[in-house]
Amino acid sequence: MALRLNSADADFDSAFETYVKCDRNGDADVSGVVREVVAKVRMEGMEAVKAYTAKFDQFALTDENLRVASDEIDQAEAACDTEDLKALDFAAERIRDYHEKQLPIDVRYTDDAGVTLGWRWTCVDAAGLYAPGGRAAYPSSVLMNAIPAKVAGVSRLAMVTPSPKGDMNPLVLAAAKRARVSEIYRIGGAQAIAALAYGAGPIKPVDVIVGPGNAFVAEAKRQVFGAVGIDSVAGPSEILVVADGKNDPQWIAADLLSQAEHDPSSQSVLITDDAAFADKAAAAVEEQLEASPRREIAQAAWNDNSAIIVVGSLNDAPELVNAIAPEHLELAVDDPEVMLKKIRHAGAIFLGRYAPEAVGDYVAGPDHVLPTARAARYASGLSVLDFMKRTSIIGCDEAALNKIGRQAARLADAEGLPAHAKSVRVRLKP
């Protein structure tokens, strides 16, 4: 059973705050281990990567099997179900269409003082993509991470993915081919992140590293940040559904479980103004859990991290949503556009009763890499901008510099930076 809260209860505010602040990531500090792995790969390169791969992935990495050959990728694709490949193509096209709309526009103008100003966007030279192996090997994640990079214009896209005992997921390789990933390496963990950041053997360093991973991968990304850019450090999935009593409880239960089935640390929250509907949805969750092939995971997430919150009015829902700042938010109400206006913090918002979160995971088009653990307060989902950067442009002719330069020199003087002032004054008319 999930936690049950009612906004009419006297202790609601404190109970809600305690629930919101609960840390689902656990406190295991892997920074020491990761620091050692990163340092060793940086120093010893591919030899260290091979040693860690033997140890952690039980895979004998060689110069020959390090990189997945293009005929291996073609063979993997041929082994995939044709309908699965069609679905991948369908998803890839929709993801590409949406992300193309994100391409930013350069700006240039000359202001009243005659100063040329603006900015220009350019893409990074090379991006690294981490794709988890094993249970969390998701072809959809390969599309969602690689396509924005390609839309941004990145020419070199290097993917790393662990292959425990050498196994690779064929659909992951097919997705990488569709997303035009240029290099695929059979390595994973902190050692793969270090190899991407600093280079190792034939793997040249990249400029930015994206993609989900376990605690070691997340910590490695944090540690190499600065040497390269990173997307963000993603935590367990979350869904928050705001639903009135007119919804089908089976639909809403399925939505809540769609995130609960990801990981025992996942979080599902229902906010409703209808206590009877809350009961029905809770019963539907238990019923669907009984039949779930992933019951153990989903049940843990539901019992340990999830909540049903009954509010007096759905007008009270937006402020609770903003406090939770969920990764995914469904507004299963009559007029979702009205409620949308009151939401400030959420990774992605799904409007209406026919927009289950799972369409966003695969085919809607927007990226499914989204901020978790309340990071939607300050962070955005992955986009083409994660693979681009903005350069400021400043141009002056003699007249323009004479209009703005004296004030610059004055402030430089006030800050005790005489060479700054001098570099302006030498160019000014007397």
Add this chain to the structure above:
Amino acid sequence: MALRLNSADADFDSAFETYVKCDRNGDADVSGVVREVVAKVRMEGMEAVKAYTAKFDQFALTDENLRVASDEIDQAEAACDTEDLKALDFAAERIRDYHEKQLPIDVRYTDDAGVTLGWRWTCVDAAGLYAPGGRAAYPSSVLMNAIPAKVAGVSRLAMVTPSPKGDMNPLVLAAAKRARVSEIYRIGGAQAIAALAYGAGPIKPVDVIVGPGNAFVAEAKRQVFGAVGIDSVAGPSEILVVADGKNDPQWIAADLLSQAEHDPSSQSVLITDDAAFADKAAAAVEEQLEASPRREIAQAAWNDNSAIIVVGSLNDAPELVNAIAPEHLELAVDDPEVMLKKIRHAGAIFLGRYAPEAVGDYVAGPDHVLPTARAARYASGLSVLDFMKRTSIIGCDEAALNKIGRQAARLADAEGLPAHAKSVRVRLKP
């Protein structure tokens, strides 16, 4: 004397690569100390902040003097030189004008399948601003960090600044007033970053922390990243000047020294196709160093980290620039627009002979918080976007879901996520 390289030399490529990869940040690992400070502030709140402030700033922090009162700010402003205040106003207005052009646009559309798609930008609720004290107390930095936040629409802006022995820089307070900073606290170091991230005493937690600081501040920002957003971890300043032989060597020398005077770790680079001009510029640097009130700092930066690179043709300059990915780039050539097209990586680019970098530090308008240490390969300068985040919008009606839902469910099946598939299929027409 700075390093001197010539692209005609046989060992140029390796010498250049060694120079580019040189780490000017030093290897001092302050992460252990910072981890302790952050944990203690998180646990004990203001009591820990007071203890660290007594220890590091020799300042007896009390509940009364923690926050700078508004009449103290007014008094500080009254003590400033009127011409300095006018220059601040001039700068603030230009910075605001430029950043207002960065405000992003929301997008909404309905695609061929009838799916409602788009995104919406919202600002963070609260931002924290670190302003260094002592030697590096720069009012211009307060403007450059605070104004983008206010333009983004952030209502609460909390500034922290250490006041060793209680002293504050009046012009810093005047700048904060102009930038409409809402709270100013007399604390600094890692303890101030922790207080902003987790809250301490009357200081409520913020959502994003920006602003420059020393190694402890930078490491603290890195460690609280995730609990809050951060701008970036800035290193020592850099300038790269590409200049032909038609420039005045005194002007170019002044530009090189304008960054060298920041810090002994700063870096200045000149790339020119004219060896005689290189000699003249080098001589002018030495001459200006003789007269510099900040000679010790500038000389160290020039001797230890700087370089003059002579190339056979200025056509070879852009690839060297891209490898260095400088924070500041001056193109002091006849047709800077032509060269601009070949530059991929730089924080800010200054066009022409009358655009010294220092105008960008103060009054041009673009932000002076820019990526250092080759981070311009993947990172942008500070902007209003650092205080905003993008929420994806996805809406489906029954018809739209029936057009895209089957493919979503198929991919969910392929990934072994049955509840994802179910949440879509329960809504589909049979």
